[in-house]
Amino acid sequence: MLAKEIERAGIPTVFVTSLPTIARMIGANRIVRGPAITHPFGLEAAERRRIVERALEMLETHVEPTTVWEAAP
């Protein structure tokens, strides 16, 4: 689980995935749910931008361990 190890080095990491439950189980802390396995950032650029902006927001936010945010607030 890359996210946890990069976090262990102290670098805030946000993990975008369509499988947030597994990501929580393995211990990632900042998780944004993506719409699908084949395209976790969505299909079109507009949706992609929304998801990335959400992810960036999460990087700038204090979170409790293993927190999942939906792409659209």
Add this chain to the structure above:
Amino acid sequence: MVRAVHYLNQFFAGLGGEEAAETPPTRLEGPVGPGRGLAAELEGIEITATLACGDDYFAEHEEAALARLLDLLQAEGAELLVCGPAFGSGRYGYACARLAATAPIAALTAMHEENPGVGAAGAALVVPTAVNVAGMRDALPRMARLAEAVAAGRELGHPEDEGYLPRGFRRNRHAEETGAERAVDLLLSKLAGETRTEVAAGFDRVPPPEPVPDLSEAVLALVTEAGCVPQGNPDRLPTIRAPGWLRYPLPDEAGLESGRYESVHGGFDVTLANEDPNRLMPLDVARTLEREGRIGGIHDAFYTTTGNGTPVAASTRFGQEIAAELRDAGVQAVLLSGT
């Protein structure tokens, strides 16, 4: 005759490959695919129906999928549920585990010991298997033996003796040596570089690092477990159980060009990703945000591996190595894309 139901994903149920991964829960008559092999091994147990569900459908609609599957299960009047074997497939293993864990009847499943589904199986028994389908012939008889034991209500012995993965219950036993002697051994091992423990507190948890105060002043790196590589996979990143990770220069362009980059992840249908690689690693959006000043800068390299069946010890090591490079390069935040 004990009535049993078998759960399979879309592929093993013969409904199709990755393109059928969105199939909602469905019922098939009797044993299907590997269920036939399983039925042949079972004594005193009859597989009356097979329930199937697409791996992606389950992952993206877990609650609805479980509810429907449990309804279908109840309609069968079965006393036993067998799920899988899922081998190393994470989505399939997770679905098997969740179904086995929530089923109101005796349930067992089977998958590789490092399948993330193992942790989701609750009190259901998990039979360890090989990491891929080559282990089918070996797995089925072992699943059958345990299914018979469960159906008979037999009290099970130690996981190692009975062929299932430990579930986390602690049971006392007398060791060969006293605790004092074991402590001396453990300490000397630790001093010699090998740390072992007889009991752990639980999952290893890393607390969330402090947030980035202001990304407009920070360097962000892109990392992907989705196996994004230059077209042609010049360094031959494996599609499954990658033994390492790769670093590539991040292109200066405004995004990842189709045809210049592809995904070699073997665990999902990469058609959509290859049409537009930004769907897996969103460089186009990241560049736009960098130009607009939302992000201070994007690190000039990206890291890639395939998070498909990677053993925990390996992925831990990859993460540590990548983290060390990022830290040395002064990267302050990471956007990690999975699947």
Add this chain to the structure above:
Amino acid sequence: MTAWELATFSSDLLGDVPELEGVDVEIVRPGEPVRITHVLDAVEPRARPDGRPAFPTEARAGEGRTNRLDGVTVLSCLDFPAEERPLHEQESLVDMGGPGADLTPFSRTTNVVLRFRARPQASNEELEAWARRTTLDVAESVARPTLRTDPVEVERFELGPADESLPSVAALVQLSDLGPLYYQYVYGVRAAEAGLPRAIEPAELLDGAVTCGEYHWAALRNPTIFFQQNRLVRTLHDEHGKRLRFAGVVLMRGYEQTAGEKQQAAEQAAELAAGLAADGAIVTTDAGGNSHTDVMLTCRACERTGVRTTVIVAEMADPESTSPGLTDWVPEADSVVSVGNAEETVSAWRPERVVGGDLLLDGTPAAEAGPVPVRNYLGATNQMGQLALTATTW
């Protein structure tokens, strides 16, 4: 460097127990279908040829020679009568047969059982002091016949020079002090007043310097005999010059009362370990509850000082749950010996006879009790590693 000799004598020499007012004496032998209840302490009979006390309160232990009686244990039993008690004692059993017999070594020794009859006017503390002193006196008394004959074996405890390249290991031994009926004693002084943490000679621990006045957590507390026969000190002693250098023993207190005091005590113990030039330390636990916090803080303090640690602790895991059962934990505790799960239960057993008290503390008739949690068997999950019980994951 002083040497100490421990001379072993056969149990045949077990002497008569003197007449004791207010005490019923019974000899219970291995194999008898007896359940012993309300057990306070277990003590190995010891006597010194030079006439000094076997459980000294003044001069130092661990010098000269001490005689021990093999295969005999003195057990004290008392049901504290007084109503007010700040800390409720917990049941403490020794089963000579049935499934509980495997949990303690006392099912295999000839036990001199002293049942103290509570005196109506006496407070719990007065009764305790009387019971404790009497038990130690009896333990000495029944060993006196050894003074007149030759031992079966003599062991010599002396730490000579050892290869400097061997890793240096210290034992950090936790003692309880949480108030009345909850003290361990160092030369007769309760732990909180005995200047802990403090280094002592290993032989002092084996020679009666530490005695037990703690009556909770039967399986997790350290009765006197487990200091006298301490496996950890013996093992470190045996390994000295072979796989390690035995740096010494540090006694430290469990149940420091505030977070600040806990932290300070942990740091002082770590400092002492570092002062002994220990590369590593084995940290032991006494009793349950927040004494486990003291152990974990000590583990962390040692690691931060550069002293690597292995911790010995019991688990309190709900047998029906997969939740981990460590009472407390720090990330530095990456090398932990589990001496078993004290919450596991032992199936019911019907003894033919009960000694010590017919009713358990919870009011159940002792002859019909069960399943019994491992927690209630004296010494069963000893956290100095005295026994071989452990837990594995199913």
